[in-house]
Amino acid sequence: MKIILIMGLPGAGKTTLANELAKLIKSKRLNADEVRRAANDWDFSIEGRKRQAKRMADMAKKIKDDGNYVIADFICPTPEARNLFPADYIVWVDTIKKGRFDDTNQMFVKPEKFDCHVTTQDAKSWASKILKDLKK
Numbered sequence: 001m002k003i004i005l006i007m008g009l010p011g012a013g014k015t016t017l018a019n020e021l022a023k024l025i026k027s028k029r030l031n032a033d034e035v036r037r038a039a040n041d042w043d044f045s046i047e048g049r050k051r052q053a054k055r056m057a058d059m060a061k062k063i064k065d066d067g068n069y070v071i072a073d074f075i076c077p078t079p080e081a082r083n084l085f086p087a088d089y090i091v092w093v094d095t096i097k098k099g100r101f102d103d104t105n106q107m108f109v110k111p112e113k114f115d116c117h118v119t120t121q122d123a124k125s126w127a128s129k130i131l132k133d134l135k136k
Contacts, residue, residue, distance in 0.1 A: 001069050002134065003060045003086055007076040008093030009108060010100050013121045014073040017093060020127035022071055025134070028063045030056055032074030044103060046078070053081040061086060075099075077108040090114040091130060095121050 004021070006014045015031060022029050035056055036042060043051070053076060060070045076082050082090075092114040098105050116133060118126050 001064050001067055002088035003064050003070045003072065004089045004091065004130075004134075005076065005082075005085055005087035006071065006073040006091045006093060007082070007111070008118075009096055009098070010075060010104060012093040012095045012099070013118070013123060014075075014093050016121075017091070017118065017123045017126055018071045018073040020123040021130055024127055024131045025069055025071075027069035027071045030059055030063075030070060030072040030074075032056065032072075035059065035074075044101075046107070049075075049077060049081055049107075050084060053084040057085045075104060075108070077104060079109055079111075082111065089116075089130075089134060091116045091118060091126075093118045095119060 006018045008014050018029060032052065036052060039055060041048065056072055056074060060072050063070045076085060090113065092111050094117060116130055
């Protein structure tokens, strides 16, 4: 079982891709907005984002330990946040130059390490490619 991180700017297509991939593999889903809503934590400062990454990581580890694939979609904007999240497979959804939130655009650091670089908003096609890659 693997933890799959689908990361990128807001509006890039992370959730759409995650939903398509979830149709192809039996997995549990973690969506950042749903996790924030449940925690009632809407702090988007650097500290708030690290807290969110840790929260998502703890949930993902528990789901994986229970024997499930996990697909987590969230911005994960900085290397520090990414280091807090134990992804086995990283998908960078790089389909837009700027998201809808200036503070996020300013803090977002393009990842240096990823397993799949999504460059178009064609979730069905990319989900199939990712599935093939995961089966290797």
